[in-house]
Amino acid sequence: MSDPITRPGVAAPRDGADPTGTGERPASATERGIGRLGDRKKARLDELARASADKGGVSLVRDAFRRLRRNPVAMFGAAIVAVFILVAIFAPLLAPHDPAQRFDELTKNLTVDSIPGASSGFPLGSDPLGRDFLSRLIYGSRQTLFVGVLATLIGLALGVLIGAVAGAFGGWIDNILMRFTDVMLALPALLLAISLVAMASKSSQWTVILAVAIVNVPIFARLLRGSMLAQRESDHVLAARALGVKQRSIVLRHMLPNAMTAVIVQATLTLSTAILEAASLSFLGLGDPDINRAEWGLMLGVDGVRYFEVRPELAYYPALAIIVVALGFTLLGEGMREAIDPKNRR
Amino acid sequence: MLRVIVRRLLQLVVTLIALSALIFIWLRNLPGGPVDALLGERATPETRALLTKALGYDQPILVQYAKFMQRVLTGDFGNSIRTGEPVTEVIGRAFPATIELALAAMIIAIGLGVPLGYLAARYRGRLLDNLSIAGTLLGISIPIFFLGYLLKDVFTQNIHWFPPSGRLSTGLDNTNVTGFFVLDGLLTREFDATADALWHLILPAFTLATIPLAVIVRMTRASVLDVLNEDYVRTAEAKGLRHKTIRGRHILRNALLPVVTIIGLQTGALLSGAVLTEKVYNWGGLGTLITDSISGGRDYPVLQALILLAALVFVVVNLLVDLSYAVIDPRVRVR
C-alpha cells in the first residue's frame, strides 16, 4: 500500500498524466532551442528561482494561478464547475416548476410501463411519480452540490486535523494516527462507505454524506502529513528554525499553508469522486430515502435504473449531468495540480 | 528480504486485528444492535433479554471480542441471519464468482491498458493519444453501474450479442468443481459450459474493467513518457538496437515498474466495482451477497466477514505487489 492516495477514480497524485495532452510548451526560444543540452544547468537555476520564490509563498500562488489561467482544459473544467454552481444557486429561477409537485397532466398518463415524455410545459416529461423531470434535474444540482461539498469538507476537515497533528508532532502520535489511517485504507473506498452506511441502523441523507466524508479522511490525512514532513526538511523551514522561530509558529505559518495547496487540489478531485460515490450508494439502496429530494445520484441510481427499459431518459439526463460535473472537477483539479507543480506537467 | 516480508506480514496482521476490533465494537454498539436485527423491532423486552444472554452480549465487550476472535481463528464466523447457514459456506459459494469476474476484468484492464498507454505515449499529441486521454477521463467520470446498464441495453436488447445477466444460460448443465465456471468447463471437458460462461463473463468484465483500465492507461502513458526522455533509451538507439528490443527491454521494463504498483491498488477499485457490477448483471458473487445482506434486513455476521475478507484480499494483494516489486526492480533488492 505504497500510495494511499490512489483510490478508484482518483488518479495517483504523481501519475503526472496530462489530461489535456496540451501540456504547455516552453515559453521562450531559449528553453526550446537548447533542449537537452543546457537542461542540467537550467534545472539548477530553476531550482534556485523556486527556492527564492518559496520564501514569499505569495508569488508561488500567483504563478500557479497564472499557469492555471493559461491552461485551456483546466479553464474548461472551471467553466463547467462555475455553470454547475450558478445553476444550483439560481435553481428556483431556472426551474419551471416545483420539483416536488405532482401534476395531474402527468400522472393521468402514468403507468409502470409508460412514463410520459415531453409535453407542453414539461420539456423533459415526467418522472415516475408525475413530477416535472426538468425541474427536478435543475434542483438536483443543489442537492448534488450540497452532498458533494459537505462530504468533501467534512472529510477534509477531519483529515487535515489528523494529518496536521501527525505531521506537526511526529513520533508516537504520528505512528498511532497513521496506523489508524492504514486500517481505514485497508478497505476499498466504496466498501468502506457501504459498511459505514450499512452499520447505521437506517440510511438518511446524512449517513451518505458522512460515509463518503469518512472514506476521504485517511486520504487527506496522509496527504497533508506527507507534504508537511517534506516541508519539515525544506530549506525555508530549516531557516526559520535556525532563526529561533517557535515550533507552533513554524507549523502554522510555514508548514501548514504550503502543505495545504496539495490538499486543496485533492479536495477538488474528491468532489468528483464524492458525487460518484453518493450515486453508487443510492444505486445500492443505501442512499437518501426521501422521495421528495431531487439529487442526481438518487435520480440515476434509483428511478433511472429501475425504469431503464421503460424510459431510459430518466437515467440518461442525470447520468450526463453527473459525468459532466465529475469531469469538470477532475479537469479543474488536475489543472491545479499541474499549475502548482509544473514539474509534473506532460 | 526475509526480514521485510516478516515485518510486512506482522503489519498486515496488526491491521486486520485492528479492523476486526473496530467493526466488532461498532456492531455491538449500534442503536438496536444485532439483537434487534435478529428479532425485529417489535420483540418484547423479555425475548430480547433472553437472546442477548444466549448470544453472550451481556458480557463485557472485551470478553465478547476475545470469544469472537477465538471462533474466527477456527474458521467460524457464525451463521447468516438470513439463511441460517454458516457464514463461511455462504461466502465460499459466492467467492469464486467474484474472483472469476475480477480476474477477467484485470486481464482486460492490463491487456488493453498497457498497450494503449504505450501507444498514447509513443504517439503523444496525435489522435490516438487525445482519444485515449478523453476515454480515460470519461472512464473515471462515469458511474460504472450506469455504464453497465448502458452496455446491457445496447448489447443484449438492441443487438443480441451477449446474455443480459447471470453466469450461465439456464438449462445448461455444468459440473461444479471449483466454482470457477470457465475453469470447471475446461477441467471436466464440458467445453460448451466454458464457452457459455465466457460469453456471460464478457459484458460484466468490461464494465468492471472500466476504472482500472482508465487508471492503467494513464499511468502507463505517463510512465512511458518519462522513460522515453531517459538517457538510456537514447543509448539504446545509439546502439542501433531493433525497435522490438528497445521497446521491451529498455522502455517497457522500466516504464511498467510504477504501473505494477497501480495494478495492486486497483484491487480496491475491483472489489468496490464488483458490488455495483454484480448487481447490474445479477452475477451472484460477493458483491451480490453484500447487497443482499444489506437490503434483506442487515445480515451482520455475513457483512462482518465480508468486510474482513475484502480487507484481507486488498492488503495481501498489495503485499504481493510490493514483494514482486523487489523481484523485478534490481535497485530494491539491495536494501
Add this chain to the structure above:
Amino acid sequence: MSLLDVRDLSVVFQRRGERPFTAVDKVSFSVEPGQTVGLVGESGCGKSVTSLAIMGLLPRRGNKVTGEVFFDGADLLQLRPDDMRDRRGRDIGMIFQDPLSSLNPVVPIGVQVAEVLERHRGMDRKAALKEARELLDAVGIPDPTRRLKEYPHQISGGMRQRALIAIALACKPRLLIADEPTTALDVTIQAQILTLLKQLVDETGTALIMITHDLGVVAGLCDTVNVLYGGKVVERAARHELFARPRHPYTRGLLDSVPRLDAPRGERLHAIRGSVADNIPWAEGCAFAPRCDNVVDACLEGTPPLEPTATGGDLRCNNPVSEEVAVP
C-alpha cells in the same frame, strides 16, 4: 576521402505556433580515418545537437535537419531509418555525458554490452556475453565476470563510463562520438577515462569526435579543433595552432578562462561576459557580438563568412585577435 564529411549541416527546431530556432547553422567539418577532432564550445552552442544529427538520434518531430553527412561515401541523412539503425552501434559508436543515466538501471551490465554484439554481429547470448567479458576487461574493469551480472547502480561512476565505452566500441566502429564523456566524473577519474579513450583510439584506429567545453580535454587528445558558437563554426585550427595563436575572440576567451598554475599571483581569471543563454535567439549579426571585446560596427550587421587563414585553419571574424599576441 574523409571518413566523415559534414557539409552545411543545419538543424532547425520548429514547434507549432512558435518561431523556428536554428540550433546548428551550416556546420561543415570532416574527420579523416583514425583522426581525433574536437567540437568545442559552451553548452547551448550546438555541439551536442550536431552529434545527435549525425547519429540520426534527434526526435522525429519538431526539427528539420538539412545538409549532408557523408560517411564512407553515403549521405547518412538520406538513409532509410532502418539502414541508419544498422549502422548505429556498428559503424559509429557513441558515448554520452552521464554514465549513470545512460545505462539502463534494470538490465545487467553484461546484457547491455552483449545486446550490441547480438544485434550487429549476429552472436547468440552466450557468445556475446563471453565477448562482453573480454570487452569489459579491455576497458579496464576489474573482475569482469562478476560485473556482467551486476546492475549499473552497483558499480562506480568511472566504471559505468568504462562500460559505456565498451558498449560503444563493441563492434569496432570506425567512428566514435564522445559527447562530454568526462563532465559528470570526478577529476581523477576524468584523466583515467581520457587516457583510456586515447589508448583505445590509438590501438584500434578508430576516428574520434570529441565534444567538450573543456579545453584541457582538447589539448591532450585532438588533432583538429572546431570551435562552435551560436550553432556556427567560428574557428577551426590544428590543435597546437589553436592553443598558440587563438584568432577568434571567443576562442581566446575560452583559453583565458582556463585557470593556469603558471599565472602570476593575484592575476584575476578572465571570464567571458554574459552567457550563451542571454543571447538566444541569435542576433542578426555575429552571435558573439554582444559578448565580444573586439566588436566593430560590421559585427552587428551580418554574420562574417568562414574564411581560410594563413595557417591552414578557418576563421569567422571581422576583427580577430592579432596573431602576435601570445596567450599570457
